[in-house]
Amino acid sequence: MTDVNEIISSPFVRVKLVAFVHFIFICNAMFGTGLVGAYLFYNILFILAMFWSIHCKESIESIQTALLIDALSIVFDLICISIFFNYMNGWTITFSILNLILRPISAYLLHKEFTERGGIIPTGGQIFPIHTNNQQQQRTYQDMDRPNQPIPTNNSSPTQQNVSSIY
Incomplete structure (x- = not known):
């Protein structure tokens, strides 16, 4: 049998494990009565973000979205459990608290x-960093709005320019 640390340190197994465990606990929490549509809504968004993270193995945005929803779900779980505690049965209470x-x-x-996918937590309190002095990030795709066409360098007049050099 392999070591648990080795399994958790594997990047793709880690995301699948988190998605599977939360899926099981969310499903069991929804078997009972008492939880409202808000609980179902943000947990469905979380599971969808996890599936997106599993599908796009190199995407930083997918894992960032799943992380943000997971962190906010801590507060949302506390609110839902505390407000609707009297209306839930024992099964729902158990699995919703375990999920929390x-x-x-x-x-x-x-x-x-x-962080392993290359994501960087912004410092200085900026969630969306602002680029100054017209600094732009290097793009990995061809921008169709800005084609890279060579500019003619000859100093001849426009009437003497060869038409075939344009195309």
């Missing part, structure tokens, strides 16, 4: 995956 307890652990694992 596992959220910080999954947030840590998703943060680890985020």
Whole structure:
């Protein structure tokens, strides 16, 4: 049997493990009565973000979205459990609390995956960094709005320019 640390350190297994465990706990929490549509809504968004992270193995945005939803779900779980505690049965209470307890652990694992995919947590309190002095990030795709066409360097007059050199 392999070591648990080896399994958790594997990048693609880590995301699949978090998605599978939360899927099981969310499904079991929804078997009972008492939880509202808000609980279902943000948990469906979380599971969709996890599936997106599994599908796009190199995407930073997908894992960042899953991490953000997971972190916010801690607060949302606390609100839903505390407000609707009297209306839930024992099965729902048990699995919704277990899901809440596992959220910080999954947030840590998703943060680890985020940094391994190349994500950087912005410093200085800026969530969306502003580029100054017209600095732009290097693009990895061809921008169709700005074609890279050579500019003619000859100093001849426009009437003497060869038409075939344009095309």
